[in-house]
Structure formats: C-alpha cells, structure tokens
Amino acid sequence: MHTPIPDYLHEVLENTRDDGEVATYIPELARANPDLLASALCMSDGKIYAAGDIHERFTIQSISKPFVYALALQERGFETVLDKIGVEPSGESFNSASLDPRTQRPENPMVNIGAIATHALVRPEASRDERFEAVRAGLSAFAGRELDVDEAVYASEMGTAFRNMSLAYLVRSVDGFTQDPADIVEGYTRQCSILVDVRDLAVMAMTLANAGINPITQERVVDEHVAQQVLSVMTTCGMYDAAGDWMTQVGIPAKSGVAGGIIGALPGQVGAAVFSPRLDPVGNSVRGVQAFERFSGDMGMHLLKSPPLSRDVIRHANRRVSGQGEFHVIELQGPLRFSSAERVMRELEQIPNDRKTIALDLARVSSVDDVSRRMLMEGLRRLILEGHAVYLVDPRSSIPNRDLGDGTFPADAASLETLGLALTEGS
Amino acid sequence: MHTPIPDYLHEVLENTRDDGEVATYIPELARANPDLLASALCMSDGKIYAAGDIHERFTIQSISKPFVYALALQERGFETVLDKIGVEPSGESFNSASLDPRTQRPENPMVNIGAIATHALVRPEASRDERFEAVRAGLSAFAGRELDVDEAVYASEMGTAFRNMSLAYLVRSVDGFTQDPADIVEGYTRQCSILVDVRDLAVMAMTLANAGINPITQERVVDEHVAQQVLSVMTTCGMYDAAGDWMTQVGIPAKSGVAGGIIGALPGQVGAAVFSPRLDPVGNSVRGVQAFERFSGDMGMHLLKSPPLSRDVIRHANRRVSGQGEFHVIELQGPLRFSSAERVMRELEQIPNDRKTIALDLARVSSVDDVSRRMLMEGLRRLILEGHAVYLVDPRSSIPNRDLGDGTFPADAASLETLGLALTEGS
C-alpha cells in the first residue's frame, strides 16, 4: 500500500488557481519563474511529505521573522524583547513607517520595522557579521541543516533597501536599538536572503509546533514557552492586514514571505509549507493561501475547530476482588488534560468510603499534560489523607514523579494483572 | 474525597487584586456593588463549578454580542452576514463611530456598531418586539434557561443611548440595515440588559466550545461551523483593542461586558465565566482578566500551547498466529486525528506483502475525528485493492459507517480475543 497523503498534496496543488503577480520591488525576485509550485508537510516525528518543485530553493524573506523572534526571545528573555517590540496587529502594511503611538515601539515583530528591531536584539554586542552568523546558525537549527545566503538576491535587495534603512533609523531614533542602523539593515537583509526549500520550511514550522524541538535532529532550538509566544504572535500578526480573515477561514498560525512562501504550524500536529511566487495585492502567495484553506478544511486543522467527541476517560470503575483483597478499580483511557482530569476528580469523589483500597490504572492513557498530572496527584493525596490505600498502575510511566507533594507516594503496581484485577478484553 | 477544583476557583478569586472602577456611563450600572466577585466553569458534560457571588445576576451587556452573532449566522447564513459585517480587529475603542474605510461595513460584530448591525440581521422582517423575543429566546437556549430583562438598566441605558443611536444611523446610512434605527437601538439595548449569572455565562460559553450543543439541555443551538466562526472572531476581536496581548498572555477566545463579566471558551474542554464590576481603562473587568490569566496558565488552556507528548498511536504491530490463521495485527491507541492517522498510514505502508490477513484494532482509540476516519478508510481500501484481507476490530464503533467509499467493507471482529490474537496486558 502507498499512503494517500502524497496524492492529497498533489491534488491540492493541482487545484490551486493562479492569478497574482511575482514581487517586483526587489529586481532579483522579479526574475523568479512564476509557475513554480511546491508544498511540504512535516510530522512531529520528522516524517516529511512533499510535492511539486520541492528541490527549488528560494529566499526565506519575511518567513524568517518568527524564527528570529524566537531566537531573540530565547537569548534575551521575554522582558527585554517585549520592552522593545509589541505584539499587537498593526492594521498597517508590512513596510509601514509607524510605531505604536502610545509606546513608541514597533507594533509587532512580523512587520518590517519590528523584524529589523528583532534582528538587532540578537547578540547585541557582536559585530554585524557575528550577529548574522548567530541568526543563520539559529535558522539552520530550526531547519535541521546548514542554510546559505543567496548573494545575488542580497545584493539586489541592498540596492533598494531605502525603506528598510528608513525603518531602522526610525527605531534607532527611539532607542529601539543602539547599533549602527546600516549594519542592522545589512544583517536583516542577509537574513531575508537565506535560501530554503519547502521541506526546510515545513521542518522549521514543525519545530515551532513541536514546542521548540526540531523533529528531525531532536535538538531543542527554543524553549516551549518561546514557541508558544511565537505561534501566538503569528496567529494575530502573521498574515499582514487580514488577521480576521485568516483566523476565520484558515485558523492556523502562519507567516508568508514575498518570495512566495507560506508556513503554517499547528501545535503538536504538523508543520506545513507552500511555495508559489505569484502574490496577491497584500503580498501573500495566491496559491499558498488557497492551499492553506484546503489544509484547514480537509485536515481539520483550524485552531477553533471543536475536537471530536472522546470516549469517557473512565473506562471502568467498579469493585473487584482478588487474592490481594478488595479493590475499587478505576481504569482510565485516552488523553488526560484539564477537562478529562476534572472528570476523574469527580469519579474519585464518588468512591464509597468503605472501599479502603483503590487501584488507579493509567495503562490505556495516551498522554498526560501538566495540569492533569497535578490534579491527579492532588486527588490521590486527598484519598490517602482520608485513609485510603492507593495503588497507581502506570506501566508506561505516564507520571514519572509520584511524589504527592507532601512526601507521600501511592503504592506501585506493574499492572492490574499483577494485582489480579484485570477484566477480560471488551468486558 | 472532595474534588480540588472548587478550592482552586476560590483560590483564584481570592488572589485577584482590584483597582479599577465600575462603569459609570450607564447610571444604573454605576450603582453596582464593586466588590462582587464570582466565577464558574462548565464542562462538556454540563458539570458546573462555581465560586463567589454565584447567585448575583447582572446584565449581559457586550457578552451578548458573540451569541447574537451566532444566531444571525445560523438564521441568515454566512454570506448574508459577512456581506454586512467584517471580521477584522478594528484597533478602535468599542464604541467608535467608524466603518471599514474600504468596505463601508462595521469592522467586526464585537464592537458596538457591528453588534447593532448584527441585531438588525435577526428576523429582519419582524417587529422590534418580535426580533427582541427571537434574540432573548436564542440567548436562553445558549444558557439552558429562560432569561429575563433588567428593565431598570434598560431604561437607564436608553436614556443615554445617544452614541448607539449615532452608530445605528451611521450603519443605516450605508444600508447596513433598512429598519428604523431607533427600533434597532431599543432592541439592542434590551439585548444588553438581559440578566445572567456566572453559571449562565459558563454554560453559554461551553455551548460555543461544545460545537453549538448546550451541554446541559443537549439542544443543538447553532451548527458546528457557526460556533467555530464565532470563536474565531472572539479570538481576534473579543477583548477590544488588545488582541495581541490577550492572545499571547491568555490565548482563550473570550468576550467581556461592561457590567463586569468575561467569558472564555476552549473548544471541547470548558466554558468559563468571571464576574467582577470594576473595569480597567479599556473596559474589561480587572479581576476577570486576572482570573483568565490564571486559568490559562494553571489549566494549560492556551490555544497555542503544545499538547503533551502522546504515546505512539501504534501500540503493537506484529505477526500473530491463531487458530484462524496468520495475521498482521496493528493495535492503535489514543486519539486519532490527522497527525496520528498519518502515522497509521505509514504503518500500513510497511506491512509486508506476504502478510495476507490484517487485523486493525481500535479498541484503545479514544477519539476519531473526521479527517482521520477518512484517512483510515482510504488506507484500508488500498490494502483490500492490493489483495489483503482486512479485519476491523472496533468494539465501541469508533467508525460507525465502514463503507470504504467504493462499496467494499473490511471484515468485522468483535475483539482481538475473538480472533485469538490478544496479548497479555503489558507485553
């Protein structure tokens, strides 16, 4: 059998229609073949699906912005970065010469003025070339391979970088950074000229969606809360001045670049990338937008889509007797998060007081998040305080640290079978 | 044992600090006791936790906006509603007299001018009172009980409704509606004067988070795609002019009201509400915002939070022999969605061609969304086309309709035990 996903990707690409124009304000970009088209998906274990002109490399342009923002947050910390750059959608075009009128900061790191300020935050004391090398190395870590610069595009962009120079001096004038603005613009323009293909972009997006860990190299590139912050800002500011349209119709944190790339990242699930050079009037790839509308609809990837009905987290809850005595057995299943852990709390609440020994079976639990782990431990602690004996059956160590917070621990059991409490399958 | 959730709610409320002012522009609201404080959480099965002044009723005010937007979308359809009201954050204050300069429509349904236009979309041919009754009945369906109007607040607001009158005439001047603007403002003001308590609001929020089905009455109030649209618009436009701050710091679709209420809705998980009359300068409840920051952080409810690592969806995949022959057995576990179904596709791809008979076991699968169901069926169809015999072990009917799309069906099996293929637990 062959997995149907490549067929799907091909079908999506074939069904996009194209009527935009390639970017022309950077002469070198105007020479791009407008009919190029490629897409890739990267899964959380690093598996990549790709279709179309997948070996075509192009400059990353604005898609570099969220990743350098991530590097800045990681290196300098939230306080320093948020002190210099806001997180609000600007309602202005991507190259607007405007600061937040109240704070005199760039409004967000996804518009050019904010991205230039972000570049300056990386290795602030270093030379221009050292700073760029830190950025290039950081983006390479996101991609999982060493990335290079397209020197022809870099030279072409620098030849018309007047507006970016204006933005850099504007930020400099409000002490958004203290380096030489020309150095920052040169570094930022090199950053935009880094060459990638759709697979690189899909891996980079998946690294954000994977809490900061590159799914291929398994390197932790940035911390989880950094990845969350970047995805949050992409959600409201990533697709320029149509945040509401994108949120209602696609609902995936995303970022587009003027060379024709778009990335999207759905936490825990997938990193996606499309490349097609023709742009719509606001500067997003025409076919890229269409492909993401398909991804959102077909793959159920909208952030606000209701998840399907889950089975009850309580698989069984009943009295069982074995050679080891009488137990109140509770078998859990599926993912544990706040809402399912809350259901478990209610189940614990209803255990009759005379059921002195309790076995809680996590063998079928597929995942445990931090809040549900804490809730579970608190529930067990309360049961023990009330005089119950508690066995935790956790053969796959869903809960690594079993300290209940007050130095007590539940009893351990390898499995319900060990305790002689297993039911036959399906019962 | 008592579930720790009520303790948590109490602790959150106690730890909010209060330094805002109650709304004064509506004289009746200025009389509110500023020290009132309450919160409620509603789970997807209708369980409600509540703490504080939970019997206190207050006017719903702007929190009515997303629900009436939902009613309008449900009754009139997306095309009609989107033709009249945009979905972009406005960057203006909630009562701004501004239309989208390009489209001459209200920018979104969460600012007053858009909410007034939304009210007019409900039952457009009906009388003022019939329209209001439709709105009141719709909001009651969201709440699961019959809601009433606070006539004193209504009268007080109408006495100073000059700005809303201005907004209504502005919309009327661009043919945003064709009814009498005074009728629309009266209806809208009655809508804002509907009385709720925090439990009502939590149920209403959970109805949106529950794909449109009231978790208590089980009534489908609006369609799933309507609920998704409303939550999307709340995400970018719900908290007035700080969309980016709210998204980065809280990350829960939300809406606040000038009487001091805030609701939040996390799809599939929880509807939350807080009530505290003191407001910050942009008009959000001071303690309400603090409580939601706690909810987001403590309960892991941020939309962009990476989910915890799941166990591999493939629990076992190996050759087993029983009295019924030789099987290639694949046991799945946990939730199936695009990313885990994709993993399953890869597993199916690797089945050796000589393994003629395949058993796919869904007994431990906790949920199956639409895309993963389609992917699974497509994978099975391809296996059968290649000459494999396929058994689907689905004791809990995770996949109700097993038609593979071309009229073929996989074979059915009650359980691996039935086929004699079960392993002992833990192996």
Place this chain on the structure above:
Amino acid sequence: MHTPIPDYLHEVLENTRDDGEVATYIPELARANPDLLASALCMSDGKIYAAGDIHERFTIQSISKPFVYALALQERGFETVLDKIGVEPSGESFNSASLDPRTQRPENPMVNIGAIATHALVRPEASRDERFEAVRAGLSAFAGRELDVDEAVYASEMGTAFRNMSLAYLVRSVDGFTQDPADIVEGYTRQCSILVDVRDLAVMAMTLANAGINPITQERVVDEHVAQQVLSVMTTCGMYDAAGDWMTQVGIPAKSGVAGGIIGALPGQVGAAVFSPRLDPVGNSVRGVQAFERFSGDMGMHLLKSPPLSRDVIRHANRRVSGQGEFHVIELQGPLRFSSAERVMRELEQIPNDRKTIALDLARVSSVDDVSRRMLMEGLRRLILEGHAVYLVDPRSSIPNRDLGDGTFPADAASLETLGLALTEGS
C-alpha cells in the same frame, strides 16, 4: 461707456470647462440642470455685477455654514461657541463621523458634524421651528431680502438624512448640545434647503467682507470681530480637504455647497459667488473652482499677494513761512496703517528742535486705521510734551477724536491754505 466688468464676468464663465457630476445623494438635487452657470460680484457699496443664469435659485446647502456660525458667535459669544466647536481643518471628508480625538468636539463648523452642532447653538432654548426661524431671519439679513425654503429639497434630504442623524447623535453623546437630535437635524436640513441665487450669495459674502455690515441694507448683521473669525475659519476649513491647494492657488476665504454654489469674500473689497451644479470628487463645483482661480489671478485678490508699491506717505516735509509765523509742515498722503504710520513717526523724530511750530496735513490721507490713529496721536503728544506747538490739518475728520490721551489737544486748522502754507499743486 459701459464698464468692462460684466464683459469680464461673461468671459470668465464662458472659459470654464465642465466635466464633473451633479450631486446624486440627495435625489432632488440629482434633478438639477447640470448646465446652469451664473456668477455675481458684490462691491462694498452694494453695487452688484452678475452674469449667466442669475435668476436661477438653488439651495444654499453648506454655504449656510459660515453664516450660521456667524449668527451663533454673535448670539452666544466666542467662549461658548469655541467651547463646543473647534477651528482646525479636519483632513476628513465633509460628512465624516469624527470628533477631535483630544477635545471630543467637532473639529470645525464647516464639516457637517460641526455645522449641526452650530445650528443647535442658535436660540438653544427655543423650539425647533423658532430656532429655524432665527436662522432663516439671520441668513435673510445677510442677503438683504427674505429667504424661503425649497420644501421639495427639504423633504428629499430628510428622507436620506441618516448620516446627519448619526452625526447629530454623536455630538449629542458628548453633550455638544442637549436638544433632541432629530429636531436639530430637521432644523439643519431646512437651513440647507434655503433658496438663494448668485446675487444673494455675493451680498452675503460681501457682508462678511464688509466687517459684518450688509452693503445694501447697511444693517450691521454681525460684529466686525465675528466676521473676521468666520473669514479666518473659511480660510483654513472652507474648501474641505484641500486647504493648502486653495490657499496657494486661490487665496480667498471661501465656502462651497453641494448644490453647486461657491462664495468667496475678500475683506474690504468684494463678495463673489459662482453657481454651477457639476461637482468634482471632493464636492466642489468644477466651474466654480475655475472661476475663482480666474478671480484670484485676474483681480489680484489673493490674500498673500504683495500690494503694489505705494507712494511715500510723506508728500512734503519742509519749512514754510507765512503771515502766521514759521512752520515745519508735513503733508501726508494715501492710506495710514501701521507701516505708513511708522514712517510718519520717523519723520516726526527728525523735526529739528528749533522748529517750534508744526503743521501735520491729513487732507490727502485716504484712510486711517485704528493702530495708525493711535500712533499718530502718540507722536503728536510727544511733540507737545517736548514744547512744540502742533496744528492738525484734517479737513475731512480722518481723526474724529483728537484727545491725545492726556487731556491735551493739537491745534486745529481748516487747511494749509488757512495757515497760508499751501504749495502750488505738483510742486
């Protein structure tokens, strides 16, 4: 001989080109004959020149704004009016729903929202009809005849007055007035529907240019400082969003109306009016603007045009002897204002100390403004203090009150001839 001015007016009208569109948003105005064309000039003594369709009456529309502003200033005083309505150009379109963000007042009385607020300032305690009657009577005083309302246009405008209703409620919401907004809009719309012809408008403009005195009836309609304030506001705010274009290219305080009228007023010189219904995109009469560009260029009426070189204010200054003794005689000529009076002061300064008796001859002075009168009197006072005898020769009473401020008076002389000091003409 026939004066060439009518020929000039005809020539100007014939040489305007027309390519705009009549206003259509008021249905009744859309029925106007677009080819109508008329112009009139009114001089300070009431003489009127007119050409074209001079008997055609049309609704005054926005041209009423400066005159009702004048009535409000006259009736309520500067402080009250300036407290409610600003004087800054708005940079917004004439019907924008915007208030000054800092002061929450309408930005000026020439945009609709400011004109509506202005209407409400007239006779604030009166009924709607009494207020309108005060406005109609005031405009009639400006025109010098009783003006009537075009009831068909009034009814047509009221049928689509939604935006003006919106503006009125917006002003009401910030307490810009306290009357019923519907009453104010009805009164304001009647005000806009008052019928005038180009001769009426020229007289009205000349009344402003004539320091508030109607040049025909000689009635003082408003005070001089009111007229100056209105002309000042017309200068920066009269021609909508092109204040700079109008100031550089025309340089005449002006106001246009949507029915096709434009007025201009040059202090002390002329009131001008043109009527032609086709409008340019910002709402000004196409041929009206062209005619005013001609007026400005041909008639030297630009406010910032340098006046021609004047003859020296000192016609003669020398020693003369008559039977009455030895005199230092200074004959002045032309207009006296600050700059020429300053020159006189210098002349007085140079009188040799031994010239004990001085004769100052004002017989050839054409005008004396307030500052030059004060300077002259101060100069004479100082001469007397120094011991000079001073004769003032002022046969036409250019200086009615000769009190030098300290109770002293210069000597009086009917003429230089009386003193035997006249030179022969031309010497």
Place this chain on the structure above:
Amino acid sequence: MHTPIPDYLHEVLENTRDDGEVATYIPELARANPDLLASALCMSDGKIYAAGDIHERFTIQSISKPFVYALALQERGFETVLDKIGVEPSGESFNSASLDPRTQRPENPMVNIGAIATHALVRPEASRDERFEAVRAGLSAFAGRELDVDEAVYASEMGTAFRNMSLAYLVRSVDGFTQDPADIVEGYTRQCSILVDVRDLAVMAMTLANAGINPITQERVVDEHVAQQVLSVMTTCGMYDAAGDWMTQVGIPAKSGVAGGIIGALPGQVGAAVFSPRLDPVGNSVRGVQAFERFSGDMGMHLLKSPPLSRDVIRHANRRVSGQGEFHVIELQGPLRFSSAERVMRELEQIPNDRKTIALDLARVSSVDDVSRRMLMEGLRRLILEGHAVYLVDPRSSIPNRDLGDGTFPADAASLETLGLALTEGS
C-alpha cells in the same frame, strides 16, 4: 521726539509670561539660556526696530524651511517642486514619518520630511558641500549679510539625527530625491545650524513680505509669485498642528524654530521676529506666540481684518471750464485696486455724452495695482472709442505705460493747474 515703537516692543516683551521648556532633544540646544528674549520689526524700506537681547545669535532651525522652499521654487520652478512636495497641512507632528497616502509625497515643506526633500531639490547635481553653500548663500541674500554655521550645534544635531535619517531614507524610497540620504541630512542639518539674530530674521521675513526684494540691499532674492507661494504655505502649515488656532487668533503667515525663534510676514507691511528659547508642547516659543498675538491685535495685522473705511476714490467729479474749453473733471484719491477701480468705472459710465473732453486726475492716487491699471486703461479706451477726448493728469507716473492696448493713448497733462481746472484746496 522719539518714535514710540521701540517702547511698544519693550512693553510687549515685558508682558509675555514664560512657562515652557527649552528644547532638549538636541543636547547643544539644551544649554541655551532660557531667559533670553528679543524681538525685531523690519519695515518695507529696511528700517529695523529691535528690543531685548538683540545681539544674541541662535540657530535658525525650522525657520530655514520657508526660505529654502523659496530658493527651490526659484531655481527649479513650481512644477518640479510641487511634483515632489505637497502644500497641505499634515495634522501630524513636525517630525512625523508620514507621506501623503494618496500621492506618496511629503505633505508640505514645513514638516521635517518635506524640508529634507526641499533641501535635496536645491542644486540637485551638485556635491553636498556645493548644495549647502547654495543654501547658505541664498539665506544670506534673504538676510542681507553673510550667515555662518554654528559648528557645535551642527555636530550635536548630527549625533542624534536618527529620525531625520529615517525621514530622508523614506523620501528616498519613494524617489523623492536620488542623492545619498546621508548627504542630504548632513546638508539639511547644516542648514538648520545657520546662525541668525532677530534682526536677520525680521529682514528675511520682510523680504518675503516685500515680494521677494530684500528691503535693505534691494536685491531681488526670489520672484514675487515665489514669495506669495511661500507665504501661502506658511499660512496653513507654518505653525505645526494648530493652523486653525493660529489663523483665527494671529492671522499672520509665520514659521517657528526649535531654538526659540518665530517669524511672521505681512505682505507689504512688516517682517517680524521674536526669539525666546522656552517652547510649548508643540514646539513653538511660548513668549514668541504671545508676542505675535499682541502684534496681531495691537497692530491690526490679521490677514482677515477688514480694512478701515476709505474715502471715496472719487474726490471730485464735475464740469469745469477753463480757457482750454469745457471739461468733465474726475479727481481720484487713495489706493487703486480692483474695488476702487470698479468704482471709477462706474463714474466713467455716468459721464454725460455731451461732455466731450474729459480730464482724469491721478495726482492724489497713492498706489495703483496691476488689475486697477488695466481696468483704468480699458475704461479710457472705451471713452475714446465713443468719441471723447481724454486727458490723463498723472504727474507722478502712477501709470508708466499709457498705451491703451489698441495703439491709442490718452492726452497728457502735467496737472489740473496746467489745464486751468484746479479747485482751491478743501473745496
């Protein structure tokens, strides 16, 4: 006697109150003595009155803007300059990074971004230093003496010229100029660092008010229509974001600078300057603004002030008989401009047809502008065509060229005495 004007100037200065702050964003300016205070008036014949710290020199700063705009208009022509820089008030602060959204040009030459673009228009092909020298020489011609640069202020400003660099690059990015932005900012900053005192500024202002001719050197620095354009732009854009306040309260075309200078120019009358370093929040000298309010009120210098009533331009008009026959004699007096010439036309119209010989006496006319000269000649031409004999009595050559436009000429007469038609004085 001593002229009272110096006393007046002293009194004005003494009665200004001071509560602002000196500019601090340029470190060198922050060292200014905040208590310095000086003022000067320059008359059209070059006479200067000055009071206060009149020998104190300070940097011209933004007051250079109108003069360099004049130089650019003179050198490059209106079309080129207007194609690059608009004339509309911007409503933004003086250093705003904004272009006209419609035209992508700086909105006017009085805000920094427009002044930088203006500097680049002077000698566009020259080197940075040659361009600056042309500017310095041009400003020196306005001042009537060679002006120098304060190198310390220049160096200080260049050290913090980040915002101006941003503005220059922004203009460069829209091809507002093609030179190196750093060169332009350096030249512009040197321009702002030129040293002047209040007398220099008064002379410079009077040169604009004097139709472009320096009142002291009598050099024509710019053409009359250039001076008119500059004064027009100063009227709407000179005092930053309070065009309406300044026009209503002062009504004098003006420009202020951050070092504390303000100039005002009233066409044909006076150039005024005040210097006092403390600034109000929008950047205008606190005492400078107060002094100009006094000048406007006390000296009757408001542009929209109605001129005083003039004597009738017709001094006498009657039949007189001398040895040379029967004449219809018309004696004119005072200034001739459109409005008075129009009155003359009416007088000519009423000459009885049987009065064959006409004498028009201009001996008492104080000035004749271009339009009135043309009207007069046309009137005489028509009289001659109708068969009248016409004598022009113009002893002071008010009308140098007497060609009536069709090759005919009126007869000449030295004076009414020559013709035996003089009346006795006062009759």
